[in-house]
Every structure is written in C-alpha cells, then in structure tokens.
Amino acid sequence: MKERNPWHTPLTIIIAVIGVIAIVALVTIAVLQNKPLIPKYKYGIVLDAGSSHTAMYIYEWPAEKDNNTGRVEQTHCCKVSGSGISDYASDPKLAGESLKACMRDAERFVPSERHEETPLYLGATAGMRLLNIKDSAASDRVFQAVSESLQKSPFSFQGARILSGQEEGAFGWVTVNYLDDRLEQGLETTGALDLGGASTQISFISDSFDGSESPSNYVAFRLYGNDYNLYTHSFLCYGKDQALRMALAHQTQSGPGSIVDPCFNNGYSAVKNYSVLYESPCVSGRKPSSAPQTFTHTGKGNFYECQEVVKSIFNFTECKYSQCSFNGIFQPTLQGTYGAFSAYYFVMKFLNLTDTSVPLQSVKEALARLCATPFDTLKKQHPEVKLKFLNEYCFSGTYIFTLLTEGYNFTSRTFSDIKFIKKIKGSDAGWTLGYMLNLTNMIPAEAPDTPLLPHAGYVSVITVIALVLFVLFILSLRPLWPRCSQKPQIV
Incomplete structure (x- = not known):
C-alpha cells in the first residue's frame, strides 16, 4: 500500500518549474534593464x-x-x-x-x-x-x-x-550657483563678485529689487522651476589694470616728470611713457597737454595714503536713485553670501586670506604690512612671483579693499560674508560655464522629472514583489498538498 504524494504529479512539477523560471526572469530583466550604463x-x-x-x-x-x-x-x-x-x-x-x-x-x-x-x-x-x-x-x-x-x-x-557687461555678470552668477548645486535644489543663492583686468561685476539676488527702479540692472531667470530676480552691474574701466591707469592718471594730471606713489612699495622705481599710459579709452580724455614723453614712477608704500589715491577714481556723491554703489549706479541693499573670484582670489591668495571668511580688520592690517614692506625685501620673500604682479600687489589689494567697502558698501559685519574662491568642485568660477549652459539650454526652466525610485530601490521592490508572488503561487497549490490523516489512503 502507498501513500499518494500530490507533489509528484507531472502537472504540479511543471507549474512549479515555470513559476520559478518566470520569477527569475522578472528579476533578471529588471536588473539588466535598469543597471547603470557605462557613461x-x-x-x-x-x-x-x-x-x-x-x-x-x-x-x-x-x-x-x-x-x-x-x-x-x-x-x-x-x-x-x-x-x-x-x-x-x-x-x-x-x-x-x-x-x-x-x-x-x-x-x-x-x-x-x-x-x-x-x-x-x-x-x-x-x-x-x-x-x-x-x-x-x-x-x-x-x-x-x-x-x-x-x-x-x-x-x-x-x-x-x-559679451555685454550684464551678460558677464549674470553668467558668472549662474556658474557659481550651478556648481554649488543651489539652483537645482532651490537653495538660497550666492552672489557673484568678479574682478578682471578691465571691468568688474557684482551680481546678487535681492528680495527688495524687482527692476522697477533701475531696469538696466535687472535680469530675470526661471531655472529648475524657480524664479530669480537678479541684480547685476558691470563697471567698465574698473578692472584692476584699468583702475591702476586711472589712479596714475589722477597723479599725473599736471604732467610732472616724476611722481612718488603711495600705492607702490618703497624702493620701486620705473620710467613710464605718457602716451602708453593714456592710450586706453578709460583715461585718454585726461591726458595733460604739456606732459613730457616719460615720467619716473617711484614708490612710497603707504596703505592709508594709497587708499586716498584709489578713492579719487570713484564718484561717491552723485546718485539719483534711492541708493547707489558709486558713479551714480543704483545698487540695492546687499543680501546673502558672496563668492569673489578671478583677480579677487589671486590678490587675496597672495595675502594668505582665502582659507575662510575673512574679517575686514584682518585684510586692512595685512595690506598695511604689505604696502610698508620695502620692495627689495618683498622680492626676497617672494622670488617665485613675477615682478609685474609683485609691483602691483599693494595697489591691487588696496583697490579691492576700497571697491568692496567704499564702492559696494560691505561693512565689518558683512565683509565676512565674502568667500574668495578659484574653483568650485573642480571647476573654475567665472562666466564661461554659465555662458555655455545658456547657449546649449542645459538648465531647464522647469524642474526635470525624476524617477519614482532610484535604481537600487526599484530592483529591491521588484524582488520583494516577485518573492510575494512566489509565496502566493505556492499557497495556491495548497489543495494539492498531502493531507495528514490518521488513516492512510489506500490505492
């Protein structure tokens, strides 16, 4: 006499095998279909x-x-x-x-x-x-x-x-905030401060600025589903190289044969050509009529006197708006944090003031020491620096300090909101990335759709569902399970 085992029937075995194969195939296809591709x-x-x-x-x-x-x-x-x-x-x-x-x-x-x-x-x-x-x-x-x-x-x-000055400022702002993942995530944005050789740009989001008071400084962006009202302005002739021309022009208005410049270190001396100095449109209209062909430019090295020379190239009195930066240009109240790059970074790097947010007083003290250092000592301390740059660090540093504090109205409280940067996550800060992102439409106006689940989560859910289906399949065969009874079935 034998006890019948329903699991040994051919139909049950076939159904079980097909079920297992189907579940394995389901999980395998899910994994292969959604696995990360070689980029x-x-x-x-x-x-x-x-x-x-x-x-x-x-x-x-x-x-x-x-x-x-x-x-x-x-x-x-x-x-x-x-x-x-x-x-x-x-x-x-x-x-x-x-x-x-x-x-x-x-x-x-x-x-x-x-x-x-x-x-x-x-x-x-x-x-x-x-x-x-x-x-x-x-x-x-x-x-x-x-x-x-x-x-x-x-x-x-x-x-x-x-590029227009407005484009240069706006694209610099896009670059800084794109690289810092602030746009896609909808975080509070960072302002952008750019200083080149011939111009300087300031760009930031202001809650109080809607473009009505100064439309030329207004740029509206819609990025990743968020609206941004950007204030931006570019000052032509206020890059550090052209600013130096204007400072020298201020000191040579009478056409002297020599000047003693507090913005250059004591011991510095060079002969400069009047025609070369005044060839730029930033100063060409000021060339003295009776000037000699050349003048001797020597250094005195005094930060405080240098700052007075630098202030002479700004107009702080003219303003037809509710508030201005300089030269009669509207600027809303500063807001948020700022990334300062290009020449800002290189000058502050020379002063060893780029690692963290810098107190205003620390910058002032560092510049006073730099300008007071004799030029021969400076050359010995920095033999790796090209003389062209070493000559001008006292002026460039004083100019940056004055531009940020007197020009853009940063105070001892807000100056530490500035971070001097060269790169963000391996990419250079500047307008170029923002420019390319704009021309290639790489930043959508609306936030792109994202999958409901990440790849790992998707595979996990599919696997769990497959296992549940397998268990249910086994349970569906319950009528075929062998029944326990006190009396064995007789065949």
Whole structure:
C-alpha cells in the first residue's frame, strides 16, 4: 500500500518549474534593464578672451541624460600664451595664431568621435569692449582673424562675440550657483563678485529689487522651476589694470616728470611713457597737454595714503536713485553670501586670506604690512612671483579693499560674508560655464522629472514583489498538498 504524494504529479512539477523560471526572469530583466550604463559624454568648449589673457575651458556631461540635463563639469583648462586678443589690434593674425596651441590641446582632451558635434564658443569681455570703443574696425579685424583660426579646428565653431557687461555678470552668477548645486535644489543663492583686468561685476539676488527702479540692472531667470530676480552691474574701466591707469592718471594730471606713489612699495622705481599710459579709452580724455614723453614712477608704500589715491577714481556723491554703489549706479541693499573670484582670489591668495571668511580688520592690517614692506625685501620673500604682479600687489589689494567697502558698501559685519574662491568642485568660477549652459539650454526652466525610485530601490521592490508572488503561487497549490490523516489512503 502507498501513500499518494500530490507533489509528484507531472502537472504540479511543471507549474512549479515555470513559476520559478518566470520569477527569475522578472528579476533578471529588471536588473539588466535598469543597471547603470557605462557613461558616454558630450563636450563643450569656451574660450574666455579677457583683457589680459585668453583661457580655454573644456566641459563634459553624461550623454545619456534626457534633454541634456546631466551635470556639467570642467575637465581641462588651457591658458593661451601671450596677452589678450585686444592687444593684437595692430596685427590681428597673431590673435588667431595665439589660439592654436590650446586648440591642439582640445583635440587631445575631447575624443575624436565627438569632435564634429562639440560646440566651440569664444566670448570676449572688457578688453574687446574698450577696443571696440576706441577703434571698431580694428575690433572687427581681430574677430575675423580669431574666427578664421577657430573655423579650421575640427569642432563645431559657434561664433565669436563681445559679451555685454550684464551678460558677464549674470553668467558668472549662474556658474557659481550651478556648481554649488543651489539652483537645482532651490537653495538660497550666492552672489557673484568678479574682478578682471578691465571691468568688474557684482551680481546678487535681492528680495527688495524687482527692476522697477533701475531696469538696466535687472535680469530675470526661471531655472529648475524657480524664479530669480537678479541684480547685476558691470563697471567698465574698473578692472584692476584699468583702475591702476586711472589712479596714475589722477597723479599725473599736471604732467610732472616724476611722481612718488603711495600705492607702490618703497624702493620701486620705473620710467613710464605718457602716451602708453593714456592710450586706453578709460583715461585718454585726461591726458595733460604739456606732459613730457616719460615720467619716473617711484614708490612710497603707504596703505592709508594709497587708499586716498584709489578713492579719487570713484564718484561717491552723485546718485539719483534711492541708493547707489558709486558713479551714480543704483545698487540695492546687499543680501546673502558672496563668492569673489578671478583677480579677487589671486590678490587675496597672495595675502594668505582665502582659507575662510575673512574679517575686514584682518585684510586692512595685512595690506598695511604689505604696502610698508620695502620692495627689495618683498622680492626676497617672494622670488617665485613675477615682478609685474609683485609691483602691483599693494595697489591691487588696496583697490579691492576700497571697491568692496567704499564702492559696494560691505561693512565689518558683512565683509565676512565674502568667500574668495578659484574653483568650485573642480571647476573654475567665472562666466564661461554659465555662458555655455545658456547657449546649449542645459538648465531647464522647469524642474526635470525624476524617477519614482532610484535604481537600487526599484530592483529591491521588484524582488520583494516577485518573492510575494512566489509565496502566493505556492499557497495556491495548497489543495494539492498531502493531507495528514490518521488513516492512510489506500490505492
């Protein structure tokens, strides 16, 4: 006599095997379908043609992201040798040739299969703005030369043009906040302070500013579903190099043969040409008529006297608005924290004041010590620094201090809200990334849709559901389970 085991029937075995295979297939397909792919990247190249030099930046982002919403990161930077393209006005072909070494660099850093589809932009800032004011035909010839050079590259050249001051300020603000993940997450934004050789920009969000009082300083953005009312202004001629020209022009109005300058260290001495000093549109209208060909420029090294010289290049009295920064330009009340980059960073780095938020008094004391240091001592202390920069640190530091406090109205309470930065998460702070993000529509106006669950969570849920289905399947076969009874079934 045998006890019948329903599990041994062929139909039950077949159903069980099919059920197990189906569940394994379900989980396997879910894992394979949603597993992270080996990333492929797209690229963009931006040339920043500044007043003192040109730099090339290469950016990359995941190619698989829908609507190009992958995070953009800087992968390479190449500084073009020589000066800015505006300095090649007398020989424009050299402006185009100067870019070739960095473009060869780009060919190595961007995979060859991506060359043709990689957009290439050149944006020129205040140096070319000044050249365009001085000689628009020369400006056009420089742009023609650089465009012809870049069109020969294997990349998709999208043109070269002059950025407006407002664009330069706004795109710098976008860069700083994009890299810090403040835009996508809807966090409180950071203001942007940019200081170049020929202009300076200030950009920040102000709750009290809607553009009605000064429309030219207003930029409205809608990014990731959030609205931003941005105040931004660019001061042409107030970059550190042009500001120095204006300070020297103030001291040479009478056409002297020599000046003793408190903004240069004691022991510094150089012979300078009046025509070269006054060739810039920022000072050309002030050239003294009876000046000699040259003047001797010597240093005195006094921070407090230097600050008075620096103040002379600002107009703090004129203001037709409710409040102003300087030169009659409207500025709302400062709000939030700020990232200060470009020349701000390099000067403050020299002063060892970039690690944390810096108290205003510490900056003042450091500048007083720097300016009072004899020039020969300064050269011995910093043999690695080029003399061109070492000469000017007393002036540049004093100018930054005065611009931020007297110009933009930072106080001892708000100065520590400024952080002096060069990079954010590996990418340079500046306008170039924001410019490319705008031209390639990489930042959507509305927040992009996101999956309900991340990949790991999705796979876990599918696995749990599959196991539950398997258990239910086993339970559905309960009528076929062997029944316990006191009497065995007789076959």
